Amino acid sequence: MPRYSRLPRESYVTQEWFEHERKTIFDNAWTFIGVSGDFGKSGDYQTVRSGTSSIMVIAGKDDQLKAFHNLCRHRGTELLDEEKGNVSGAIVCPYHRWTYGLDGALRGLPKRSICFPDIDQNAMGLKPAAIGIHKDLIFINPNPDADFDKWIKPLLGKEWPHNLFASDVKEAAPLIYDLKCDWKIFVENALDGYHLAYLHKNTLAGPLPEHNIWERAGDHLIWYATEDGARHRLPMKMRNEAGTSGIIESAKTPGYGSVYYLFPSTLIVPTPYGLSISKLHPTAPGRCRMTVRNWIGPWQWKDERKYIQGFNRDTGIISSENWTKHPLECGDFQTEDVWICEKLQRGLESSAYEHGPLAKGAGAEDPIEWFQETLLSNT
């Protein structure tokens, strides 16, 4: 690949870039998989795709969580199909029934003495992946040598205080969006402080570019609203409208940010009323899936999905294909963002596209430049 100063148009639209990113970014990236409370008993597992790999996290007999590549050491069959479940004691490959313990060791294989008289069984355990846990959030990296402490360190001391397992916190149904845009378009839109007052005129209505700031924290970024000069965890409009009722106990401590972007694919939004974690997963050139998990006070709980434009009850997926109203009329800023990201994707698919200038400022479009620098330095 040639050296670029900005991401080229091709990076949003071509199969070649999609494959390139799978290997250079996502085969070596920290991806959010779940929270410690998801793993209640030994044998509980979750799987997630990152880059070319499928990774499983599994609770061992000692309740320790371990991450492995989800592939059989015999001929390579993917072992676990579901996103989550329980394997009660062992992982058995359905092809020739090689059997692995929860610690990844190869425990047994049929007809060993006849068919594999020379096998070194100890060397044929599941391939490890890296796992990192911070504030009950679990991240995996397909590269077993990846350094979690180095990745998370810039955020230390700046995190949200939320306790997801307190009695005044409850998890809502996850939201799954199929997005007709490249994952980078969604990230860049999330980091863009220039659009808040304009695209979101009817919803967020700001802040203006000079009244918000993205602060760099290593490869990550933290957003604050700054309308009165100080850094706040909510924009002033929301602070004024929401008041103080419904605040969860652990989120009372002030001083945390409003949005945390963790390179490359995680967005965390803590508020006094709850916390949401979004994960972006590229599925094809110009397409991605976003999964959003949301923890709120139980008094707020309702199945929010049915109020979201484009939610299909049968598939459980939210998609612009199912919109029945214009996105600017539905009063939901996330739907406004989906609309604009998909429009931007269509624009970028035109060969007439050329880069325009980015708006200067840490509350405007500088963060898009920082994101692109980080991405390009990794590809």
Ligand code: FES
């Ligand atoms: S591929 Fe798994 S047992 Fe043969």
Ligand SMILES: [Fe+2]
């Ligand atoms: Fe937005």
